[in-house]
Amino acid sequence: xxxxxxxxxxxxxxxxxxxxxxxxxxxxxxxxxxxxxxxxxxxxxxxxxxxxxxxxxxxxxxxxxxxxxxxxxxxxxxxxxxxxxxxxxxxxxxxxxxxxxxxxxxxxxxxxxxxxxxxxxxxxxxxxx
Amino acid sequence: xxxxxxxxxxxxxxxxxxxxxxxxxxxxxxxxxxxxxxxxxxxxxxxxxxxxxxxxxxxxxxxxxxxxxxxxxxxxxxxxxxxxxxxxxxxxxxxxxxxxxxxxxxxxxxxxxxxxxxxxxxxxxxxxxxxxxxxxxxxxxxxxxxxxxxxxxxxxxxxxxxxxxxxxxxxxxxxxxxxxxxxxxxxxxxxxxxxxxxxxxxxxxxxxxxxxxxxxxxxxxxxxxxxxxxxxxxxxxxxxxxxxxxxxxxxxxxxxxxxxxxxxxxxxxxxxxxxxxxxxxxxxxxxxxxxxxxxxxxxxxxxxxxxxxxxxxxxxxxxx
Numbered sequence: 001x002x003x004x005x006x007x008x009x010x011x012x013x014x015x016x017x018x019x020x021x022x023x024x025x026x027x028x029x030x031x032x033x034x035x036x037x038x039x040x041x042x043x044x045x046x047x048x049x050x051x052x053x054x055x056x057x058x059x060x061x062x063x064x065x066x067x068x069x070x071x072x073x074x075x076x077x078x079x080x081x082x083x084x085x086x087x088x089x090x091x092x093x094x095x096x097x098x099x100x101x102x103x104x105x106x107x108x109x110x111x112x113x114x115x116x117x118x119x120x121x122x123x124x125x126x127x128x129x
Numbered sequence: 130x131x132x133x134x135x136x137x138x139x140x141x142x143x144x145x146x147x148x149x150x151x152x153x154x155x156x157x158x159x160x161x162x163x164x165x166x167x168x169x170x171x172x173x174x175x176x177x178x179x180x181x182x183x184x185x186x187x188x189x190x191x192x193x194x195x196x197x198x199x200x201x202x203x204x205x206x207x208x209x210x211x212x213x214x215x216x217x218x219x220x221x222x223x224x225x226x227x228x229x230x231x232x233x234x235x236x237x238x239x240x241x242x243x244x245x246x247x248x249x250x251x252x253x254x255x256x257x258x259x260x261x262x263x264x265x266x267x268x269x270x271x272x273x274x275x276x277x278x279x280x281x282x283x284x285x286x287x288x289x290x291x292x293x294x295x296x297x298x299x300x301x302x303x304x305x306x307x308x309x310x311x312x313x314x315x316x317x318x319x320x321x322x323x324x325x326x327x328x329x330x331x332x333x334x335x336x337x338x339x340x341x342x343x344x345x346x347x348x349x350x351x352x353x354x355x356x357x358x359x360x361x362x363x364x365x366x367x368x369x370x371x372x373x374x375x376x377x378x379x380x381x382x383x384x385x386x387x388x389x390x391x392x393x394x395x396x397x398x399x400x401x402x403x404x405x406x407x408x409x410x411x412x413x414x415x416x417x418x419x420x421x422x423x424x425x426x427x428x429x430x431x432x433x434x435x436x437x438x439x440x441x442x443x444x445x446x447x448x449x
Contacts, residue, residue: 011412041315044315045308045311049333049334050335051315056353
């Protein structure tokens, strides 16, 4: 059974963290069509969070077409995960890890790395316009 | 799901210009709230803010000096028994009779509450491994808190009021206590009002927020809406307050730039409005702390004229 986690210091609202985790797990293939998500009560007890937050996350997933509720059975993944070319993703990940390692050696903090990525992405978008 | 239909748009707690005076001093004034059924509402404020005054009026320990209060439709003028049947309460020090056994406490609960659910009480203590024969005085602090919570839940009241329920507990017992509260909410659609000093622990637990300070409501509403109605903006130092599209809640100035929390319409300040500005979302804890600091620095915020001018959904919640 899929298990959620919560990062209290991330600043990302808890319901969005749950949504992101499902999205990411779908992309990475950890979750597949037909998989059942844990019940609202189980997630609320497991993470010690407000059940309404879990309901909100599940609604958002339904809205995005990634999951659907089956009456009396729970919430199931309805989307097929179509990670854009697993090999390409794997190669990108290897080069990203290499890049992160050199950033660490250069003494960049996590925040600085995040800021650098945001700036680079921003500039790339500008180039395209 | 239980929590989907439990709300149904009903109001759990409504107060209208509620006030309580102690001699010449107002403990709480102009308190207007509309808390929907099915939410977990966090009540935050410094000592002396009026939290205990509000809670004691809700549970019937104090009579209001002015204004109205109703819990699931029962007003403070209804017979005490009818009102009290709607509220379960866990006090900070989890008061129980020391020489009673857990079974004795449950017997007392059954005698005093017409809707007492003995099955639920026993199932809960079984699941937690608390022996019914054990005397209260030989229970651990965490177990005592759990027995207090069980007493409040077995009463089958639709509103559960918790006054600093975990402040005396160790971290593991705190987590176990809140786990039980969250499970009860998931199972029954219970409405919870929880007063706490531990702002960092409230974010994952509350979907509704009430900030009290200086005897007045500073902020109230659905937590996500309140967060969406605020932006944290970094600007060059010297930017005038009048340049911001909204109300300034908190401002810190450093050598080169200022960080400003602005209350504005959701969607405004989504992107920087001017060169040199950076706008981002505000975190739950940051938001609460800004309002708490604001009230201690600027008591003028209690001016109703200014409060009425606040934009965003928070105003609606306060003035509705």
